[in-house]
Amino acid sequence: REERGEEPSTVGKEGGDSAEREVEVEKFCDNVRWFHTFNRKTKLDRSHYRHMHEVSCGARLTNLGKSDGEKRLALRVTIQGESFMYHQIRHMVGLMIAAYRNMVPTNFISAVLSAPANVSLPFAPAHTLVLKDLNFLPFAREDFKNRDEDDKLEMTPAGKEIQQAFEVEQMLPALGSFVDHEDWSTFEEELKEWHGNLPEEQVAKFLATHETWSAALAKRKRERERGEMKERKELKE
Incomplete structure (x- = not known):
């Protein structure tokens, strides 16, 4: 670790201008920080969150079938959600690849998604x-708030057939050529560099911090639920 220049995690102050109070930030390494306190600029609200309904990975390799007949096998990852942020999916896939290659433990993903993590x-x-x-x-109507959740725009069966034919005949062969793009070689080098800047000891401390925070969060949630149940019970009485 000394050869990699590893430094212990440090807790420091950031911000603190006339409009914002300082925040307490723990820096585990250059790529990993944890906010112990927030100010107005760093605190997350609902607008920062995105809903991921499903993330799945194909069980079989897909042949992208280049036009020259040469096979190009790839693994399909499907992400279903709403209101994606700019570059969000590319970061998600990059982290999935890192976890798949055992560069980080799988619980690193949960820790990264927590509010205090940066x-x-x-x-x-x-x-x-x-x-x-x-x-x-559907477009907004007067009864928009009372709409049926199943009432949505859908492609016709004929349209779905056209879409499927386009995917097989046009899209997959085109993707096959992109697999060989030089940016993937660049990504491999950047991924190695990113992993090299993640000292195992500091990652372990980061995960321990997340575990403590998660336990405290779960405790507060249980206490809040008990308080709400007590209030409802008192109202009934």
């Missing part, structure tokens, strides 16, 4: 990222 993540190339499908709710 982590620089691997940045996967965009060349094989495809917007596969969209679902739209």
Whole structure:
């Protein structure tokens, strides 16, 4: 570790101008920080969160089938959600690759997603990222708040057949050429560098901090639920 220039985690102050109070930040390494306190600029609200409904990985390799007949096998990762942030999926895929290669433990993913965490993540190339499908709710009407959740715009069966044919005949072969793009080689080098800047000891401390925070969060949630149950019981009486 000494050869890699590892330094112990440090807790320092950031910010503190006339409009904002200082925040307490623990720096585990260059890529990993943890906010112990927040101010107005660093505190997260609902606008910072995105809903991921499903993340799945294919059980079999997909042949991207280049036009020259040569096989290009790839693993399909499907992410279903709403209101994605800029570059969000590329960071998610980069972190998935790092976890798959055992560069980080799987619980590192949960820690990264917690509110106090501030982590620089691997940045996967965009060349094989495809917007596969969209679902739209109906346009707003007077009874919009009382709408049926199943009342949404859907592609016709004929349209779905056209879409599937386009995917097999046009899209997959085109993606095959992108697998060989030089940006993937660049990503491999950047991923190695990113991993090299994550000392195992500091990652372990980061995960321990997240575990303590998660336990405290769960405790507060249980206490809040007990308080709400008590209030409802008193109202009934």
